[in-house]
Amino acid sequence: MxxxxxxxxxxxxxxxxxxxxxxxxxxxxxxxxxxxxxxxxPFANEIYTYVAEPLTRYLPDDTSMIATAVASPFLTxxxxxxxxxxxxxxxxxxxxIWRFIAPALYSHEKQLIAPVLxxxxxxxxxxxxxxxxxxxPLVFGFLSTTAPEGVTIATDIAAxxxxxxxxxFAFGLAFEVPVITVLLILxxxxxxxxxxxxxxxxxxGAFVIGMLLTPPDVVSxxxxxxxxxxxxxxxxxxGAYVLKQRGLDQDQDDNEPExxxxxxxxxxxxxxxxxxxxxxTAAPVPANQAPDMVYDDRYADQLNDDLDxxxxxxxxxxxxxxxxxxxxxRHNDNASEAxxxxxxxxxxxxxxxxxxxxxxxxxx
Numbered sequence: 001m002x003x004x005x006x007x008x009x010x011x012x013x014x015x016x017x018x019x020x021x022x023x024x025x026x027x028x029x030x031x032x033x034x035x036x037x038x039x040x041x042p043f044a045n046e047i048y049t050y051v052a053e054p055l056t057r058y059l060p061d062d063t064s065m066i067a068t069a070v071a072s073p074f075l076t077x078x079x080x081x082x083x084x085x086x087x088x089x090x091x092x093x094x095x096x097i098w099r100f101i102a103p104a105l106y107s108h109e110k111q112l113i114a115p116v117l118x119x120x121x122x123x124x125x126x127x128x129x130x131x132x133x134x135x136x137p138l139v140f141g142f143l144s145t146t147a148p149e150g151v152t153i154a155t156d157i158a159a160x161x162x163x164x165x166x167x168x169f170a171f172g173l174a175f176e177v178p179v180i181t182v183l184l185i186l187x188x189x190x191x192x193x194x195x196x197x198x199x200x201x202x203x204x205g206a207f208v209i210g211m212l213l214t215p216p217d218v219v220s221x222x223x224x225x226x227x228x229x230x231x232x233x234x235x236x237x238x239g240a241y242v243l244k245q246r247g248l249d250q251d252q253d254d255n256e257p258e259x260x261x262x263x264x265x266x267x268x269x270x271x272x273x274x275x276x277x278x279x280x281t282a283a284p285v286p287a288n289q290a291p292d293m294v295y296d297d298r299y300a301d302q303l304n305d306d307l308d309x310x311x312x313x314x315x316x317x318x319x320x321x322x323x324x325x326x327x328x329x330r331h332n333d334n335a336s337e338a339x340x341x342x343x344x345x346x347x348x349x350x351x352x353x354x355x356x357x358x359x360x361x362x363x364x
Contacts, residue, residue, distance in 0.1 A: 025096040032092045036085035044077030048157070051080065051164055054136035058144040059153055066154045076157045083165055087128070091121040112186070120179050123231075127175030128168045130227065135167065139220045163215075170213040174228050181235030185243060192240040203229050 040047065052065060059065075067073050086093075098113050105113075147153055184190045195202075203225075210225035 021100055025100045029089070029093045029096045032089040033082075033085050036088050037082055040081040040084055040088075041078070044081045047084065048077045048080050048161070051132075052157070052160060054132065055140045055155060055160060057137075058140050059155075063152055063154050065157050065160065067158070068156050069158060072156070072158050076161050080161055087168070090124060091117065094120060112183075116179060116183070120176060123175040123179060124172040127171035127173070130175070131167045131171040135171070135220060135223045136164075138223065139215065139217065142217060142219050143215070166213070171224065174209070174213075174224055175231060177228050177231040178235030178238065181232055182239045182242070185236075185239030192236060192243070195236055202232055206232070 056065065067076070069075075094117055098117065102110060102113070144153060181195070185192060185195070206225040206228040207221065209228065210221040210223075214220035214224050
């Protein structure tokens, strides 16, 4: 790596230095998880009771949750404490990730880290809270009423914990959509108008993700897909606003349609027609080289993606065939005209050789 490829005032680090820096970040992250785990583990049973409350409130009075495995009464609260420790240590883990990649960032890129870390952590926890306080009561209330008559609802504690963990992380990651959208816009990878055109596909993708990450019911799928769509719209507005404040929206194509390529036509002459691209300035075309179609390539990089290419190719093919027929017709006309103007060959007079009395031939 050359010095010019590095951020200003930074020096190139060796591979060993990168590995030592990575080791330090990983060690700090693991220590943070262990600290939270040892704090939470003594209260593991109480925490599990609190997490299971959205389901237990809808269980019949004569039923409760069960443990089908031998070690489930101990391992399930243990697992809950460990996962919750990772959940709580997530901001510190994100900070360690940023600390590792910070030497490769420019100063204006480092300015984005603080707000990104804050909003990422906030939205991650907001997604988990939305799942616990809004989604779980609706989902469990709906599922508890769908049990056939004579079936007793007795959920296994390990199965319930797996379901809760999956939902917490699914909603937490889904709520990161505005952060991802803003980063894509600010880094220049995607323009706001492109995201606006892709809105139908994003809505369909949100419902597909909701179908894959939630139980097989319409309620939970909708409760995940709709917030993802709304958060995408929020991120799109924030990204466009930040670009406008920074004066980076000088393209003026965020809200304006792309211009169509211009096509100039001229009348074909007696010579064979040709197709020639027009210059960037409207230069006159010689009379003996007048094209049937002149293409203006000043807007070649602004072709509309929605152009009907099949119809365009058919039109070009028809014009080429017409040009070929015109050329053949002119060629035949010129040939017939040339043959009509050619002078007739003089007729050779018929002569007869005469012989005289001595047998000699007399030439005329």
